[in-house]
Structure formats: structure tokens, C-alpha cells
Amino acid sequence: MAVTDLGELQRRAAERAAARAGGTDRLRGHIVCDGLVRIFKTEGVEVVALQGLDLVVDRGELLAIVGASGSGKSTMLNILSGLDVPTAGIAQVAGFDLLTLTAKRRLRYRRKVVGFVWQQTGRNLLPYLTARENVELPMSLVGRANRKRAMELLEMVGVAHCAGRRPDQMSGGEQQRTAVAVAVANDPEVLFADEPTGELDEATAADVFGALRTINAELGVTIVIVTHDHTVADQVRRTVAIRDGRTASEVRRTARTGADGLEEIVSEEYAVLDRTGRMQLPANFVDALTLKDRVKLTLEQDHVQVRPGDE
Numbered sequence: 001m002a003v004t005d006l007g008e009l010q011r012r013a014a015e016r017a018a019a020r021a022g023g024t025d026r027l028r029g030h031i032v033c034d035g036l037v038r039i040f041k042t043e044g045v046e047v048v049a050l051q052g053l054d055l056v057v058d059r060g061e062l063l064a065i066v067g068a069s070g071s072g073k074s075t076m077l078n079i080l081s082g083l084d085v086p087t088a089g090i091a092q093v094a095g096f097d098l099l100t101l102t103a104k105r106r107l108r109y110r111r112k113v114v115g116f117v118w119q120q121t122g123r124n125l126l127p128y129l130t131a132r133e134n135v136e137l138p139m140s141l142v143g144r145a146n147r148k149r150a151m152e153l154l155e156m157v158g159v160a161h162c163a164g165r166r167p168d169q170m171s172g173g174e175q176q177r178t179a180v181a182v183a184v185a186n187d188p189e190v191l192f193a194d195e196p197t198g199e200l201d202e203a204t205a206a207d208v209f210g211a212l213r214t215i216n217a218e219l220g221v222t223i224v225i226v227t228h229d230h231t232v233a234d235q236v237r238r239t240v241a242i243r244d245g246r247t248a249s250e251v252r253r254t255a256r257t258g259a260d261g262l263e264e265i266v267s268e269e270y271a272v273l274d275r276t277g278r279m280q281l282p283a284n285f286v287d288a289l290t291l292k293d294r295v296k297l298t299l300e301q302d303h304v305q306v307r308p309g310d311e
């Protein structure tokens, strides 16, 4: 799918999301993490996996979260998916407070409010069911099997031709696109995808990202893709980087009309400023000027200047 479609798809996603929410004023903060802390204790040793992570995702957004191995991505996703409970902080998704969920509400949350796509295709699909039956299964779990809808969803993600095939008769990319259809079978408000393209080559991965973008635009589902693959930034409008259990920076891509009248995509890098005014400089900025220990700050009329401190 041409990346220049991104602006149009995002506009459509926002419209659908607003329709679902009952107005544009209710779009803010579909997912909210505030000062999220998760400490693991093993054999007397404490590991701080999340140390005050802040994140706000609006309704209808398609967002990627990137970070190196060990940065806390899985820990965050486990909390947001209701599998784990944070040590401290705020975690809310679609109005559900994930720190105080009862067992009953947790089940409802996991069955109806959120959908998942995992890296391992085996975790997404049952091997002895066809693609269509796989999509129908979560529907029947809530008593709403609907063959026509299952076919529509398979069509939306571009794998209608696989409806009658079992996973072992499909390619890795087709399986993951089917997994996207399964994940939205019960019309969830939020979809979490954990390394959905981790086992695929680049071209096949692009098809899966295309399927996620279409679902985002057509159904207005808020989508969070978690990955260590930085090329995902080319596939979405907003990419948030996590470092050491904190949100460190983000890249936003916006469509602009250039001087030649053609739409162009512009990428801009942002740092996340927390409530106490802390921010982290991107590693490449620090390296480029060999900044260390102390930097000199000057407040200008409309910006803040950061210089090496030893000048």
C-alpha cells in the first residue's frame, strides 16, 4: 500500500473512532499510562522493568512502540492486556482501570474490549480450523457466530482466498493477516500486536502492516504495535521509543502539501517531557556533539538551547 495513503487512512480512522465514541471530544486518552512502575523480585534481587512510563494514545490512533530487547515492551504489553498488574502508577484502557479489575471484569476486558495478535502464528490460530472457522471461534465464545461477518473481515485484510484453508496451507503473512481478522472478530475497541511481523520478511511484513492500517481505518479500532523493528516507523504516523522502562522519544509523520502541489510525508522527532520537566536527548544527538555529564541550557524566546557544558 502506498505510504502516501497514510494521511487519508488516518483521517478515516479518526472519523470512525469519533463515531464509535460519540463525538470528537471523547477521543482523548483511550489508553493512558501514567508513571507506570513494574518491579520484579526474583531470589531477593529487584529488577525495575518499568520506571515511570508515561503514554497517552488517542481513540482511533495507530501507534508503534519500539525499543531494544529488555527495554520493557513486553512488561508494558502484559499490563495493558490485563495479564500482569503494575507495582505502581496508572494504567487505563477504554475506561477500564487495570489496577483494580475484578476477575469477572478482567475476563470481559480480555474477551470483548481488547484483541491480540502475537508474534508466534501458532498462538493466534488453531491449526485444525480453517481461516474462516478461526475468525468465527471468538464470535461463538460470546454467542455471536456470524459467517458473513467472518468473510467480510477476511476480505478486509486481503485473505478471502484463504477462507477454506487451515494455517498449514497458508503462508506466514497470510496467517498473520488472518490473525488480525481473528483479533477483531468481536469488534474490540483496542488491538495490541506484539511483534506481529517478527518472523516475516520485509515485503510480507508490509502486507501485515497494510492489513492493520485497513482495520484501523475501516473499524476505527485503536491499534498499538509493539516491536524492536525500527522500520515500522515508515508504516505508521506515530512511533514511540521506550528506553530503560520509560518513554524516551517519538517520531511523528505528517502529510503536507509541498511547493509542487504533491503530498509529501514529513518526519519529526520529539522527546517526551514528563510532569516534572524531565526529558531524554536522543542518543544520536548526544553522540553527534559528544555531550556528557553536564549541558548548558539557555532559554530563548521560543526555544531552549542545549550546548556542551564544557565550552
Ligand SMILES: Nc1ncnc2c1ncn2[C@@H]1O[C@H](COP(=O)(O)OP(=O)(O)OP(=O)(O)O)[C@@H](O)[C@H]1O
Pocket: 040, 041, 042, 047, 048, 049, 067, 068, 069, 070, 071, 072, 073, 074, 075, 076, 228
Ligand atoms: N518475570 C520477570 N521476572 C524478573 N525480571 C523480569 C521479568 N520479566 C521481565 N523482566 C526484566 O524486566 C526487563 C524488561 O523486560 P521486557 O521483557 O519487558 O523487555 P522487552 O523490551 O519486551 O524485551 P524483548 O524485546 O527481548 O522481549 C528486563 O530486564 C527483564 O529481564
